[in-house]
Amino acid sequence: MGTSARRFCLEPFILKRALETQKPKLIVIDISSTTITKPDSDKSWYFNNKALSNYNLSMDKLVLLNDIIPSNRYELWLQGLSSTTRNLYNLTVEQKLQYYEQKKSVISGRVLGFEPKRQQNEKSLEKYKEMFETFYKTLPSIRRTKYNRIDEVTLEKLEELLTLAEKKPKIEFLLVNNVKIDASSENILTIESIKKLIRNYKNVSILELNTIEAKTDLDLRFEDFYDPVHVTQSGAAKITSYFSRFLERNYNFVGSNIEQEPFHVFKIGNTRKTVTVRDVRLLVGDDYKTDIRIIMDSIPVGYDEVSTVISIFPKKGFEHLLEEKSKKHKWKSDNAYRKLKNYIKISEGYVGKLNSWSKLKPSNIDRIEIRFIEKSFSSQKFILPMNEVNILN
Numbered sequence: 001m002g003t004s005a006r007r008f009c010l011e012p013f014i015l016k017r018a019l020e021t022q023k024p025k026l027i028v029i030d031i032s033s034t035t036i037t038k039p040d041s042d043k044s045w046y047f048n049n050k051a052l053s054n055y056n057l058s059m060d061k062l063v064l065l066n067d068i069i070p071s072n073r074y075e076l077w078l079q080g081l082s083s084t085t086r087n088l089y090n091l092t093v094e095q096k097l098q099y100y101e102q103k104k105s106v107i108s109g110r111v112l113g114f115e116p117k118r119q120q121n122e123k124s125l126e127k128y129k130e131m132f133e134t135f136y137k138t139l140p141s142i143r144r145t146k147y148n149r150i151d152e153v154t155l156e157k158l159e160e161l162l163t164l165a166e167k168k169p170k171i172e173f174l175l176v177n178n179v180k181i182d183a184s185s186e187n188i189l190t191i192e193s194i195k196k197l198i199r200n201y202k203n204v205s206i207l208e209l210n211t212i213e214a215k216t217d218l219d220l221r222f223e224d225f226y227d228p229v230h231v232t233q234s235g236a237a238k239i240t241s242y243f244s245r246f247l248e249r250n251y252n253f254v255g256s257n258i259e260q261e262p263f264h265v266f267k268i269g270n271t272r273k274t275v276t277v278r279d280v281r282l283l284v285g286d287d288y289k290t291d292i293r294i295i296m297d298s299i300p301v302g303y304d305e306v307s308t309v310i311s312i313f314p315k316k317g318f319e320h321l322l323e324e325k326s327k328k329h330k331w332k333s334d335n336a337y338r339k340l341k342n343y344i345k346i347s348e349g350y351v352g353k354l355n356s357w358s359k360l361k362p363s364n365i366d367r368i369e370i371r372f373i374e375k376s377f378s379s380q381k382f383i384l385p386m387n388e389v390n391i392l393n
Contacts, residue, residue, distance in 0.1 A: 001029045005047040008036045009153050012160040013064045017055060019168070025253055026172045029161075031194060031206075033186050034229070038068055038153045049079035053086040068153055124227040128181050132222040140177075140186035140210055150190060158197065165204050172251060173204040179218060179239065181228045183210035207246065209239075218242050233353075234344050241346040263384065264370070269377040273300035275340075277370065278349065280310075280384055282391045284362060292336055292354040294370075296343070299350055303374075304341035310354055311335050311369040318364040323357045333369070334358035362391045 001011050011029055039048045055061060069076045078089045128135050150158070165173045175198070177191060191208060198204040208214065224235030231239060247253070263277040281293040292310050311333035314321055319332075326334050336354035343350040368389060372379040 001027065003030060003035060005044075006051045007039055007044070007048055009038050009068050009157045010048060010051060010064070012157050012164060013060055014051070014055070015161070015164065016060065019164075024171060026174060026247070026251065028174045028176055030178055031175045031191075032178050032180075032229075033190070036150060036154050036190075038151055045073075045076055045079070049076060049086065052080035053083045057082050067156065120223070120225065120232065121227040125181075125222075125225060128225075128228065129222060132181070135182045136215060136220070137212060138182050138184050139212070140188040140191065140208075141184045142187065142189055143184065149187075150193060158194070162198065162201055162204065165201055169203055171203065173201075174207055175204070176207045177210060178229075179209040179215065179220065179231075181225055186210055214242075237344040237346050237351050241348060241351075245347075264382045266372050266379045266382070268300055268303055268306060268372060268379065269374070271300075273303060275300065275372060277382075280368075280370070280389050282312075282368065282389055284360075284391060290356040290358050290360075292356060294338075294352045294354070295346075295349055296352070297349045299340045299343060304339065306340045306372050306374045308338045308340070308352055308354065309335060309371050309373055310356070311371075312356065312358050312360055313366045313369070314360055314364050315366040318360065321359045321364055323359060325357075334360060 001015065008029070008031065015027065039045045052061070052065070065077060065080055069080070075089065078085045080086070161173070165171070175194065177186060180186065191206070195206055198206065209218070218238055220231070220235055220238060224231055224238060226232045226235070263280060266275045266277065267273070268275060276297040277294060278297060279293075279295040283291045283293070294308060294310075312335075313333045322331070323334050326332075334356060336356040336358075338352045338354045340350075340352075343352040365386070367386065368384045369381050370384060371381045
């Protein structure tokens with residue numbers, strides 16, 4: 001929880017709503033400098049009020065609005081109060097806000113997958129290119145800016161979060177200061193003050209990703225950054241891999257499937273080259289937002305143009321849910337592809353992300369097949385055991 005687009009001060013309110021129906025083992029909250037400050041611009045208010053408007057009006061929400069919205073900004077009340085008042089406001093004057101006078105240069109990524117940031121924002125990275133290693137090794141400083149002071153609202157919401165943690169002793173809370181190219185904008189005194197606040201809470205801890213040790217372990221390169229505070233797809237894979245290892249070392253989640261036997265070993269063409277598929281994750285989402293992740297142990301040299309193919313077959317009676325492309329070609333399945341050259345190297349092997357526009361839900365799926373193809377050959381097909389495929393809906 002928590003991003004620069006949805007500030008920390010909203011999190012206790014949103015978390016209480018989530019815990020009414022969810023039972024997480026771990027809650028991770030970003031406490032980077034641009035996250036912990038309350039909204040401070042029209043652009044920032046735009047995103048934060050957009051998040052608030054999705055929640056029904058309640059006494060808790062009125063208290064939150066009263067805490068975070070300046071008394072002279074009545075239009076912000078209208079935007080955050082409810083989706084109805086926000087829509088009414090959108091029809092009148094919202095387009096006049098400063099945010100709308102700026103060109104939007106970033107296209108949002110898919111909800112369930114790594115954002116498709118394979119290329120870099122070269123303009124914002126220009127000053128870091130020549131001396132990347134020097135900037136990357138920079139530690140949080142004692143320099144104070146408006147973004148690393150804990151304001152009164154943030155402090156109040158942090159204490160509210162800790163009260164919630166005290167009431168939920170079986171849930172672990174992890175506060176993360178996320179990695180930056182140049183960590184000098186992060187204030188070490190702010191992090192230390194948060195550490196003092198949480199020291200008496202056994203289920204609350206901090207993960208600082210801007211230490212030399214963490215950055216060395218992450219092994220991020222210049223090309224892994226999209227801009228100074230966002231990573232590319234390759235950077236996202238490295239951070240995810242690091243975080244998985246961190247959870248394995250520091251938490252005992254009973255019932256987790258961290259250790260798994262390989263799914264299958266595939267022979268590549270008529271050679272002795274093989275690919276071992278270790279894990280497959282199918283993330284099924286609405287509006288054609290289904291992503292598939294595959295982790296393999298290695299990629300044979302010289303076979304970069306080989307493609308992974310995942311085929312999702314519907315149960316009888318659900319053929320009408322196949323995507324239009326599948327129907328047009330009279331395929332019996334929805335298919336997703338990824339060339340091996342586009343897999344990302346991580347410490348455990350290689351990870352590939354396949355985008356699918358399938359509308360099939362887990363209850364509609366008969367079977368899922370995996371194979372590897374190239375112009376000159378197609379490997380044998382392997383039906384993935386449905387009870388072993390990690391399907392997240």
